[in-house]
Amino acid sequence: MNAVPSSRERRFCTFFLGEECYGIDILTVREINRQVQITPARGAPPAVRGFMNLRGQIVTVIDPAVQLGYAPREARPTSRLIILKTNADLKGLGLSELATDDELAGFWIDRISDVITVTADQIDPAPPDQSGVNDHLIAAVVQRNDQVIRLLDPSALLRRSVTG
Numbered sequence: 001m002n003a004v005p006s007s008r009e010r011r012f013c014t015f016f017l018g019e020e021c022y023g024i025d026i027l028t029v030r031e032i033n034r035q036v037q038i039t040p041a042r043g044a045p046p047a048v049r050g051f052m053n054l055r056g057q058i059v060t061v062i063d064p065a066v067q068l069g070y071a072p073r074e075a076r077p078t079s080r081l082i083i084l085k086t087n088a089d090l091k092g093l094g095l096s097e098l099a100t101d102d103e104l105a106g107f108w109i110d111r112i113s114d115v116i117t118v119t120a121d122q123i124d125p126a127p128p129d130q131s132g133v134n135d136h137l138i139a140a141v142v143q144r145n146d147q148v149i150r151l152l153d154p155s156a157l158l159r160r161s162v163t164g
Contacts, residue, residue: 078111
């Protein structure tokens with residue numbers, strides 16, 4: 001039986017970029033797709049992997065790992081696309097406190113992990129990045145067992161992906 005999270009609980013979709021675990025608020029996720037045909041975006045910033053056709057809608061595919069300092073990676077059998085809800089989708093659901101982007105976009109990740117439920121007191125501020133470059137991309141962290149899960153700000157990732 002699945003319990004409905006209380007108002008003090010939040011759920012996050014977790015995934016891996018390389019060997020590190022990240023998460024985004026599950027309420028910002030529209031769907032998760034297997035690796036599909038991505039059309040390269042020539043001349044786009046490095047984090048824009050390309051575009052895909054999702055049932056007649058064009059989705060910009062962003063590689064958050066590139067923005068976080070990873071080298072570009074090849075597709076793997078475990079690679080997935082996390083398609084995000086648009087700001088209009090979120091507003092229509094009464095979730096205007098969450099933000100993604102006005103256009104349909106997705107994150108290209110190495111592998112999906114799990115959906116976790118955490119209480120507000122389990123969410124800690126993100127420690128500063130040694131370089132200071134990614135401080136605004138990681139909104140918070142959660143310690144689960146021996147693992148630190150970095151909670152990303154999808155809106156910041158999407159803004160940075162188009163500015164380079």
